[in-house]
Amino acid sequence: xxxxxxxxxxxxxxxxxxxxxxxxxxxxxxxxxxxxxxxxxxxxxxxxxxxxxxxxxxxxxxxxxxxxxxxxxxxxxxxxxxxxxxxxxxxxxxxxxxxxxxxxxxxxxxxxxxxxxxxxxxxxxxxxxxxxxxxxxxxxxxxxxxxxxxxxxxxxxxxxxxxxxxxxxxxxxxxxxxxxxxxxxxxxxxxxxxxxxxxxxxxxxxxxxxxxxxxxxxxxxxxxxxxxxxxxxxxxxxxxxxxxxxxxxxxxxxxxxxxxxxxxxxxxxxxxxxxxxxxxxxxxxxxxxxxxxxxxxxxxxxxxxxxxxxxxxxxxxxxx
Amino acid sequence: xxxxxxxxxxxxxxxxxxxxxxxxxxxxxxxxxxxxxxxxxxxxxxxxxxxxxxxxxxxxxxxxxxxxxxxxxxxxxxxxxxxxxxxxxxxxxxxxxxxxxxxxxxxxxxxxxxxxxxxxxxxxxxxxxxxxxxxxxxxxxxxxxxxxxxxxxxxxxxxxxxxxxxxxxxxxxxxxxxxxxxxxxxxxxxxxxxxxxxxxxxxxxxxxxxxxxxxxxxxxxxxxxxxxxxxxxxxxxxxxxxxxxxxxxxxxxxxxxxxxxxxxxxxxxxxxxxxxxxxxxxxxxxxxxxxxxxxxxxxxxxxxxxxxxxxxxxxxxxxxxxxxxxxxxxxxxxxxxxxxxxxxxxxxxxxxxxxxxxxxxxxxxxxxxxxxxxxxx
Numbered sequence: 001x002x003x004x005x006x007x008x009x010x011x012x013x014x015x016x017x018x019x020x021x022x023x024x025x026x027x028x029x030x031x032x033x034x035x036x037x038x039x040x041x042x043x044x045x046x047x048x049x050x051x052x053x054x055x056x057x058x059x060x061x062x063x064x065x066x067x068x069x070x071x072x073x074x075x076x077x078x079x080x081x082x083x084x085x086x087x088x089x090x091x092x093x094x095x096x097x098x099x100x101x102x103x104x105x106x107x108x109x110x111x112x113x114x115x116x117x118x119x120x121x122x123x124x125x126x127x128x129x130x131x132x133x134x135x136x137x138x139x140x141x142x143x144x145x146x147x148x149x150x151x152x153x154x155x156x157x158x159x160x161x162x163x164x165x166x167x168x169x170x171x172x173x174x175x176x177x178x179x180x181x182x183x184x185x186x187x188x189x190x191x192x193x194x195x196x197x198x199x200x201x202x203x204x205x206x207x208x209x210x211x212x213x214x215x216x217x218x219x220x221x222x223x224x225x226x227x228x229x230x231x232x233x234x235x236x237x238x239x240x241x242x243x244x245x246x247x248x249x250x251x252x253x254x255x256x257x258x259x260x261x262x263x264x265x266x267x268x269x270x271x272x273x274x275x276x277x278x279x280x281x282x283x284x285x286x287x288x289x290x291x292x293x294x295x296x297x298x299x300x301x302x303x304x305x306x307x308x309x310x311x312x313x314x315x316x317x318x319x320x
Numbered sequence: 321x322x323x324x325x326x327x328x329x330x331x332x333x334x335x336x337x338x339x340x341x342x343x344x345x346x347x348x349x350x351x352x353x354x355x356x357x358x359x360x361x362x363x364x365x366x367x368x369x370x371x372x373x374x375x376x377x378x379x380x381x382x383x384x385x386x387x388x389x390x391x392x393x394x395x396x397x398x399x400x401x402x403x404x405x406x407x408x409x410x411x412x413x414x415x416x417x418x419x420x421x422x423x424x425x426x427x428x429x430x431x432x433x434x435x436x437x438x439x440x441x442x443x444x445x446x447x448x449x450x451x452x453x454x455x456x457x458x459x460x461x462x463x464x465x466x467x468x469x470x471x472x473x474x475x476x477x478x479x480x481x482x483x484x485x486x487x488x489x490x491x492x493x494x495x496x497x498x499x500x501x502x503x504x505x506x507x508x509x510x511x512x513x514x515x516x517x518x519x520x521x522x523x524x525x526x527x528x529x530x531x532x533x534x535x536x537x538x539x540x541x542x543x544x545x546x547x548x549x550x551x552x553x554x555x556x557x558x559x560x561x562x563x564x565x566x567x568x569x570x571x572x573x574x575x576x577x578x579x580x581x582x583x584x585x586x587x588x589x590x591x592x593x594x595x596x597x598x599x600x601x602x603x604x605x606x607x608x609x610x611x612x613x614x615x616x617x618x619x620x621x622x623x624x625x626x627x628x629x630x631x632x633x634x635x636x637x638x639x640x641x642x643x644x645x646x647x648x649x650x651x652x653x654x655x656x657x658x659x660x661x662x663x664x665x666x667x668x669x670x671x672x673x674x675x676x677x678x679x680x681x682x683x684x685x686x687x688x689x690x691x692x693x694x695x696x697x
Contacts, residue, residue: 058535058538058539081539081540082541084539086536086539088532088535090532090535092531092533092535092536093533094331094335094533096335096338096339097331097334097338101331104330105328105330106536106540108323108326108330109327109537109540109541109542110540110541111324137338153536
């Protein structure tokens with residue numbers, strides 16, 4: 001436990017989920033504290049959606065336990081569902097109903113008391129910034145509005161835990177920014193939030209990040225921790241003309257552990273920056289790369305991500 | 321519980337209100353089909369295209385041919401000059417029936433003996449062929465009887481055998497004129513309801529699965545039974561409305577009498593609808609996309625239709641298939657709707673069908689609820 005007070009809000013313990021032979025989740029454990037924002041990062045098919053669906057009780061675990069608010073999801077799915085909010089990857093409100101009709105419907109089936117309903121609808125409409133468009137059909141709303149409305153619908157019943165499965169995919173940057181402000185506000189109110197994403201910049205907004213690949217948790221920590229410790233070396237940026245052609249040479253150069261392409265720049269992971277910068281520079285000059293420039297840089301989350309995922313591939317993880 | 325079902329109902333009717341094409345799909349096709357069935361679906365045989373070869377060319381032969389031609393059952397399309405032409409006419413489907421009066425036909429009759437008459441029938445459509453042949457037998461029989469009576473009179477009973485015959489005293493109950501429309505129209509009410517409601521129910525849930533709203537509903541505390549009741553109740557009401565409209569068209573437009581107690585039919589319809597909704601639900605739990613649902617519906621509805629006794633008598637089916645008819649809700653509903661329409665019988669007679677429908681409906685519905693629970697895993 002690195003965050004929160006008292007009991008963790010979410011406990012995932014040795015979770016395994018198999019679909020036939022395929023292990024979508026293979027022994028995942030972590031906890032999320034009260035009011036904590038936990039980010040889930042991983043390539044497509046890594047098991048992020050499966051994990052969130054198990055936490056919501058939509059799928060049953062093959063082995064292991066999942067507790068939300070101290071309660072076993074597999075044993076008390078209905079009680080747990082009363083206390084959680086969920087936004088699936090796909091937009092899932094009714095396009096042919098209006099904003100208020102959608103909210104009233106979801107409030108109704110979540111059991112929001114009729115005395116509180118109007119106030120909660122007002123709250124959700126204001127939060128989504130949809131004041132004045134209450135009667136617009138949802139199908140006519142733009143992406144950012146739809147997504148904030150979906151968030152509003154997911155918290156009508158004041159859940160203590162929120163699961164968001166790639167909530168910002170396909171939404172413009174300004175709307176994404178605004179969406180994250182809402183998430184932070186909820187977190188300050190004590191709502192625990194588990195959010196999956198594949199935007200690196202969004203991961204930086206999370207208190208902690210879990211990196212998941214091939215159904216396994218391969219790193220867990222604050223963005224800062226991940227950036228500093230996960231690489232196991234220092235990072236160099238290598239620039240120059242037609243640098244892609246030189247990639248193989250850089251890879252073979254002594255002390256270089258890993259090379260990855262970022263646009264037109266190479267990122268090379270080396271044991272000691274001080275020693276390797278002149279070596280690589282000399283190599284490139286010898287190869288006739290014009291404008292070669294090598295310098296030490298601070299690693300980004302993306303570097304950790306690529307490094308860790310690449311490592312897993314290289315070490316011969318063969319699961320499909 | 322009722323609160324949640326109520327919210328689902330509100331949502332369903334709002335969606336239906338917004339969906340103009342759904343309203344069209346609900347009302348227009350059933351009415352069009354009803355009208356089509358009412359006019360086109362008939363077992364009766366009229367105007368059979370007939371080719372005649374009269375090789376006798378006598379007063380008698382011409383009289384017999386006239387009897388055929390003047391009945392509404394046969395229509396003379398060609399007069400052949402030889403056997404070859406008769407064969408050609410049948411082969412090219414110009415005629416479905418050929419009548420050949422052989423030479424010497426009248427001579428035999430005048431001697432008071434039986435004379436042969438050849439009838440060639442295109443048996444491709446066995447049903448029509450059989451019925452046409454029946455009429456041909458009736459017409460030639462009547463002709464023979466009339467001729468014998470006449471001959472006996474003229475010759476002072478010297479010729480023409482004394483007639484000994486059994487006279488059928490026919491009384492057709494419930495449908496005195498054997499109007500096949502009376503048979504079909506009530507059946508169509510049942511069949512159309514089956515098709516429309518199974519489709520609506522299956523598609524409604526599969527669409528939510530496809531669009532993703534189903535997943536959003538599944539993470540709410542709603543219980544499967546609440547969701548299923550909330551989701552099927554609208555279609556139950558639509559089903560009742562549809563039966564009323566289609567039945568009204570049958571009675572008002574096609575003048576099919578309704579002799580029974582409407583409440584008995586209402587009870588039967590309610591029980592039938594439970595089974596039909598459950599079948600739609602079961603299909604929806606098996607399908608991920610609307611295309612799959614479409615294929616499954618076809619796969620399920622066609623056998624149900626064939627095994628229901630709608631047009632093919634169950635008693636003529638092989639024993640194994642007859643067993644399957646017992647799990648076909650349409651089988652029982654057709655008995656209920658035809659009996660209430662034409663015979664006017666009540667629960668004292670129809671209780672076995674009502675019981676069977678109730679058991680089937682409960683069983684299927686329970687199965688659907690159980691299956692639905694697990695469906696996302």
